[in-house]
Amino acid sequence: MSKIKLFDPFVDESETRAIKRVLDSHFWASGAGSGNVKRFEMKFAKYIGSKNCVAVNSGTAALNLALSMIDIKGKEVILPSLSFVSTANAVIENGGIPKFVDIEEKTLCIDYTKICDAISKKTKIILPVHFAGYVSNLEKIASLCKKFNIDLIEDAAHAAGSSYNNKKIGSHGKFVCFSFHPVKNLAMPTGGLIAINQKSSSNISRILKAKRWCGITNRRNSKYDIKDLGWNYYMNEFSAAIGLEQLKKLDWTNKQRQKNGKRYFNEISIKEKMPFDKGCSYHFYWIRVKNRQKFRKKMFEKGIETGTHYEPIHKFSFYKSKIKLPITEKVSKEIVTLPTHPNLSDYDIDKIIKTVNGLS
Template sequence: MLKKKLIPVFYPNYDNREAEAVAEVLKSGWIGLGPKTEEFENKFASSIGAKHAIALNSATSALHLALVAANIKKDDEVILPALTFASTAHAVLYVGAKPVFADIELDTLCISPKDIKKKITKKTKAIIPVHYGGYPCYMDEIQRIAKKHNILIIEDASHACGSTYKGEKIGTISPFTCFSFHAVKNLATGDGGMITVKDKRIAERLRRLRWVGITKDTWKRVEKVIEMGLASNRGYGWHYEINELGYKYHMNDINAALGLVQLQKLEKGNLIRRRIAKHYKKNLKGVGDIVNPLLADGKENSISAQHNYVIRTKSRDKLHLFLRKNFISTGVHYLPLHFQPLYRKLYPNVSLPNTESVWPKLLTLPLYPKLTRKEQ
């Protein structure tokens, strides 16, 4: 008897091209931080129009390094939503600062500019807007608030690889934007991340910080040896200096090779995601008490990467079990962070009415380019 196939929530968009790209790197003998990583950085930056892109091993590392490079430190406050993955707030704790949770907009599930204003104090040094599900936050309003109060913006674009806000690609708007290439993301490298920045000096510092503070990474030292004519292909320049404490957060060439192939597929993959989202919205309209998500599909020249499709229903848990029995996986994104034991203990009196009213209804449906019409 054949077992029925389970439809997952997410599934990577891989084929032989990824396998061939990884095999090429393995055959080259250089699998660490090297030429493929640099190529991926350059092509990623070019694809969105960013000035500089720094490849890392995760978006968690990206958020942490962005805060370090922004000189956010102990006793500073950083405003962010609670409806996000743990890394957004963890990164703030890593630098000794305090995460201050702001409420969300009920239509987009993104951070509320109105509530950001309420949470600003003399200690507020940064805002981390999270583009939930790929839907762009209301960046115009957030930028006005940040400018008025001299607060830095660090965008968490873990869901928003390929999103556009009013004609501007996410990754080109703020001083820092952090992307995720985790296995379930639109651009999946198994794991990985990227920071895009506008300032050359900050980009150079981030490159040092990602590789334990070393002033020039190993591949660059190899390139220098070749330039000097001391070796035809691979010579090792041993000398380096460390001027500040860094971290081992760099990407390697295996992940970068995957990233280069995935980058070629991103635009088409995101288009397919948006088509599936429209199909869901059309067919779920009027079904029970289901509320479909707001879609950014060109309105005001904004486009969502459509990382996920999150419906709302009071029967969330029952629907989850029903679909599971019918071999359809669903997820919940997310249990708000101020409900997690760690943050509840640290910050026990947080009240976020919109977040608290909506999260028990959230259910993430399967969404990925290889999802067939029959499976939808």
């Protein structure tokens, strides 16, 4: 019995050829490289309709750097707790205070109706996560940001290729952070990117580019200056070369994910499940079950890998938050994630649906 994997990047000979070209060039880092990183930034910016993009080596790095562009020391950042821990770590990394807000039961994205109660004089940023590729209510969140003079930064780690009001994700928030971790819709060995949508975006992009490489700026021949702290966050040429090939396929691979998501939505008999939305890129598909451990064990025995996304961040020892988030806490105990990747056959999807329905 072959196992159905939860995540599996879609690759063909084009990635193999791209990797060989970088290998043979002997320029593997981006600084002196063969231009793949720059090309990826330009092509991705065009794809999402953003003013400028800065590629980095992970979604975590993208979040850390984007938040470093706004002074949040001692200030609050509003975010959901049902996310990968990097979303909140980036706030702490930059001296800010994470203010967790509950999620909507229907979409598992941050509940904008609860954001209002969480806004205080200290609030600097709202940081929604587009959970599983389903876009948070950006219109409502953006109007709150405008009203209270707060910045919108999006965690779009799950949402490469998702759209909102027919516009690709990446063109809305002041900064939009993507992850290209191998499990993501656009997969690289490791990678991330910050999309910039604001005035002076080329100046901001210059600052971010210095920050992504140890603060190095004003490089002329072998001379350079350091005006600010920076990190070793640059994207390498192999990742960018793979990313360029993955980007060409992204609309098609997302269409396959969406087709699978639509079948789950229509055919899974469980009531608590991810809704269908045309703008969603279905990074994975979620359902909720009561006896999760038993359910996942049975699925595994049938050769179907499932996941749990996520442990709520506010419950981790490091965060020690006493805040009560009833929906997040309930969902995090029940959520099971199903595969949507384009390597799944119709037979695989039939089998997953049949198995889920048989267990519920």
